[in-house]
Amino acid sequence: MRFGGLAAVDDVSFAIGKGIITGLIGPNGAGKTTLFNIIAGRLFPTSGRVLLEGDDITRLPPHERSHKGLARTFQIPHEFGALTVLENLMVAGDTSRGENAFNAVLRRGLFLREERAVYERARDTLDFLELSHVKSEKAGNLSGGQKKLLELGRSLMREPRLILLDEIGAGINRTLLGKIAEKIKRLNEERGFTFCLIEHDLDYVSKLCSDVIVMAQGKVLTRGTIDEVRHDERVIEAYFGGGKYEVGT
Numbered sequence: 001m002r003f004g005g006l007a008a009v010d011d012v013s014f015a016i017g018k019g020i021i022t023g024l025i026g027p028n029g030a031g032k033t034t035l036f037n038i039i040a041g042r043l044f045p046t047s048g049r050v051l052l053e054g055d056d057i058t059r060l061p062p063h064e065r066s067h068k069g070l071a072r073t074f075q076i077p078h079e080f081g082a083l084t085v086l087e088n089l090m091v092a093g094d095t096s097r098g099e100n101a102f103n104a105v106l107r108r109g110l111f112l113r114e115e116r117a118v119y120e121r122a123r124d125t126l127d128f129l130e131l132s133h134v135k136s137e138k139a140g141n142l143s144g145g146q147k148k149l150l151e152l153g154r155s156l157m158r159e160p161r162l163i164l165l166d167e168i169g170a171g172i173n174r175t176l177l178g179k180i181a182e183k184i185k186r187l188n189e190e191r192g193f194t195f196c197l198i199e200h201d202l203d204y205v206s207k208l209c210s211d212v213i214v215m216a217q218g219k220v221l222t223r224g225t226i227d228e229v230r231h232d233e234r235v236i237e238a239y240f241g242g243g244k245y246e247v248g249t
Ligand SMILES: Nc1ncnc2c1ncn2[C@@H]1O[C@H](COP(=O)(O)OP(=O)(O)OP(=O)(O)O)[C@@H](O)[C@H]1O
Pocket: 003, 006, 008, 026, 027, 028, 029, 030, 031, 032, 033, 034, 035
């Protein structure tokens, strides 16, 4: 992916393992978010391909990728602030109307029979995420951490095949951070969801990820378990310019 003269993602090639949690780490400006944007369809790469279970999705717009089972969360949550928490999940779960789901839910009311299934899935998701007590709150009134949980919930509503989490733990307190980690782990272990997450907190990565990809200056530097990559000289060099540090300690 080139931006003018800058190769923001350069000759990167990897597969994300099905049914596991992969971490994507690297110093600021490494190209992680650009790569997520390419996978999710916000950016079309200058060259190269993106495959989802063998299907070439490189030129599909984001909503068509979402229909194919790709979900993503954003660093800054994208909830509909004026809708309730429950309505936010229902909009995310409405697969029939694509981008018009937002208007459709508002116009037609929430409790039509054909939306029963979406409603029940939304309720189950709220239970699982322990957000049921705020289901009728306007999403804009939630705390930062609750918004992150809602963002995770919205990504789950279409039973995705791959969920991209962009710094889901950033800017929230340790207690809620632990809770979100526990939910992600359970979704993976008990329900087989596949995740790829960008995260700066390497303790968080070590708790969640069995596979870690390290990027620096647009390239993949190395890949392995968190213990392997943490002690890799090239990774220490990329993070600290060769100082006597261990990454994440
Ligand atoms: N739309 C854009 N136009 C021009 N340059 C861009 C654009 N988006 C990203 N870049 C540049 O591409 C490089 C990679 O940025 P990117 O945001 O992908 O890194 P990152 O690893 O996600 O960093 P961080 O951890 O700080 O979020 C940076 O040099 C950035 O300035």
